[in-house]
Amino acid sequence: MVQRSLWADTSLSSVSAGFVAVLVGFASSVAIVLQAAAAAGASEAEMVSWIGALGLGMGITCIAFSWYYRAPVITAWSTPGAALLATSLTGVSMAEAIGAFLFSALLTLLLGISGAFERVMSRVPLPIASAMLAGILLQFGLSVFTSLEANPVLVGCMLLTYLACRRWLPRYAIILVLFAGFAASWGLGQVQPEQLSWALSRPVWVTPVFNPAVLLGVGLPLFIVTMTSQNIPGVATLRASGYQKVPVSPVISGTGLTSLLLTPFGGFAFNLAAISAAICTGPEAHPDPERRYTAGIAAGVFYLLAGLFGASVVALFSAFPQAMIATVAGLALLGTIGSSLAGASSDSDGREAALVTLLITASGVNYLGIGAAFWGLAGGLICHRLLHRKN
Numbered sequence: 001m002v003q004r005s006l007w008a009d010t011s012l013s014s015v016s017a018g019f020v021a022v023l024v025g026f027a028s029s030v031a032i033v034l035q036a037a038a039a040a041g042a043s044e045a046e047m048v049s050w051i052g053a054l055g056l057g058m059g060i061t062c063i064a065f066s067w068y069y070r071a072p073v074i075t076a077w078s079t080p081g082a083a084l085l086a087t088s089l090t091g092v093s094m095a096e097a098i099g100a101f102l103f104s105a106l107l108t109l110l111l112g113i114s115g116a117f118e119r120v121m122s123r124v125p126l127p128i129a130s131a132m133l134a135g136i137l138l139q140f141g142l143s144v145f146t147s148l149e150a151n152p153v154l155v156g157c158m159l160l161t162y163l164a165c166r167r168w169l170p171r172y173a174i175i176l177v178l179f180a181g182f183a184a185s186w187g188l189g190q191v192q193p194e195q196l197s198w199a200l201s202r203p204v205w206v207t208p209v210f211n212p213a214v215l216l217g218v219g220l221p222l223f224i225v226t227m228t229s230q231n232i233p234g235v236a237t238l239r240a241s242g243y244q245k246v247p248v249s250p251v252i253s254g255t256g257l258t259s260l261l262l263t264p265f266g267g268f269a270f271n272l273a274a275i276s277a278a279i280c281t282g283p284e285a286h287p288d289p290e291r292r293y294t295a296g297i298a299a300g301v302f303y304l305l306a307g308l309f310g311a312s313v314v315a316l317f318s319a320f321p322q323a324m325i326a327t328v329a330g331l332a333l334l335g336t337i338g339s340s341l342a343g344a345s346s347d348s349d350g351r352e353a354a355l356v357t358l359l360i361t362a363s364g365v366n367y368l369g370i371g372a373a374f375w376g377l378a379g380g381l382i383c384h385r386l387l388h389r390k391n
Contacts, residue, residue: 006067009291010298016175017285017332018298021074021276023178024329025058026306026313029079036085037266040097045204048311050266052201055307057258057267059300065251066296071243072280073296075255076273080229080371081222085268088218099208101268103219104226105259108269112253117227121235121248128380129236130343131354135361135376136233136274137337144330151323157184158327174284174332181324190321201310203265226269229371234272236377240340241281242289274373275333282336353384 033054037047054077065073081104089097111117148155161180165173185191231252238246255270262270279285280295306313344354357380365372 006294006297009286010294011171011286011291012175013171013284014280014286014292014295015298016172016178017280017282017292017295018300019302020174020178020328020332021273021279021295021299022302022306023325024279024332025076025273025276029077029082030313032079032082032086033077036082036089036268039086039089040092040094042094042266043204045202046094046206046266048199048201049204050268051310051313052203052307053262053265053267054270055201055303055305055310055313057262057270057307059302059304059307061254061258061270062300062303063297064300065246065254066293066300069246070290070293071238071246071296072277072285072292072299073238073243073246073251074273074277074280074299075258075270076230076234076276077267078222078226078230078269078271080225081269084221084225085218088221092214092218093209094206095209096211096214097218097268098206098264099210100214100217100219100222101263102208102260103210103215104223104269105256105263107220107223107256108226108259108271109253109256111227112249112251112256115249117231117252118248121232121239124236124239124377124381125347125350125353125384126239127344127347127350127354128357128377128384130240130340130346131357131380132233132236132361132373132376133240133274133278134337134340134344135358136373137278137333137340138358138362139364140275140326140330140333141337142330143326147323147326147330151190151321154181154184154188154190154321154323155327157181158324158331162331171287174328177331178328181328182320185320185324190324192319198309198312201308205264206266208264222269225371226271228374230271230274232377233274233373234277236373237274237277237281238272240343241278241336243281275329278336279329279332282333282339284332284335349388350384353380353387356380356383 061075162177258270285295286292357376360379361376
């Protein structure tokens with residue numbers, strides 16, 4: 001393989017893709033993480049430590065994996081896991097919660113080392129993986145137009161900017177849409193500058209306590225939810241985007257090890273990203289798939305900065321209207337949604353199974369506390385198996 005220069009491969013579009021991925025990742029779910037920390041009785045200093053540890057872990061893993069594998073490997077905190085914690089940590093001490101997080105991280109590390117997860121994912125047909133990704137991202141595309149109804153001037157300005165840039169400056173469309181969103185939000189008086197403040201994150205160590213009931217009641221469900229609702233879609237995103245050569249087992253092991261090291265500071269669970277990853281794996285990040293790894297490295301740098309200024313980042317995202325963030329995310333994902341739909345329908349024999357996967361995933365159903373992405377994948381595989389039994 002020809003060794004490339006990081007500087008030569010980096011473009012404004014890949015850097016903007018990395019920034020948008022972090023923007024979407026933080027803005028869409030940081031409130032859930034703070035709720036989870038509050039449920040465990042975290043102090044304000046411990047909450048800031050959580051954000052700092054999560055930003056540090058995501059930054060290091062994004063940079064390391066993307067650089068080593070020359071692919072946009074994006075990691076994230078476990079949003080479904082945070083939602084689970086927000087409802088299950090009531091009455092659990094912070095020390096016991098940290099013990100449960102360590103248990104979950106150890107299970108993730110062992111699963112990655114065993115290679116079992118990669119063997120399972122290698123048997124998923126590409127049309128089904130593409131359909132699951134399309135189903136996950138569909139709501140983000142739709143949110144552009146629901147936001148247009150709620151905030152027509154702001155979103156309208158961003159849409160017009162996007163269309164003009166796609167016509168004349170396609171590589172810089174998303175970063176210019178972002179600037180247009182900032183300017184329009186400010187001009188319309190929808191920015192709340194009083195929420196802005198600047199302060200560095202400080203790590204707070206919590207010594208774990210291992211309570212068997214909490215390990216089984218919190219740690220084990222956290223592990224299951226993270227694997228089914230985050231890592232499966234994350235692998236599907238890489239596969240559907242053409243990065244089949246990225247080995248899954250070392251990445252899963254790496255996220256588990258990172259969780260083990262950072263859990264005492266609040267890094268409760270790291271995993272492969274799906275939604276924010278799709279922003280960096282699509283053509284908007286870079287026309288050349290072999291150079292999109294720079295978007296992953298850029299995302300890692302922005303995650304490190306977000307972790308360093310944890311409390312400030314939360315305030316920054318709160319200052320801008322949700323419609324702006326939703327529109328940027330939806331427009332950044334349009335290319336990936338289109339390519340995923342094309343991949344899902346590429347094989348006429350597997351089209352029905354892919355359609356079942358798409359519909360279940362897009363429906364948002366949640367059975368037994370497990371998200372729609374898992375059930376969409378399961379339904380599609382069952383359909384594929386039944387329709388192709390003779391083969």
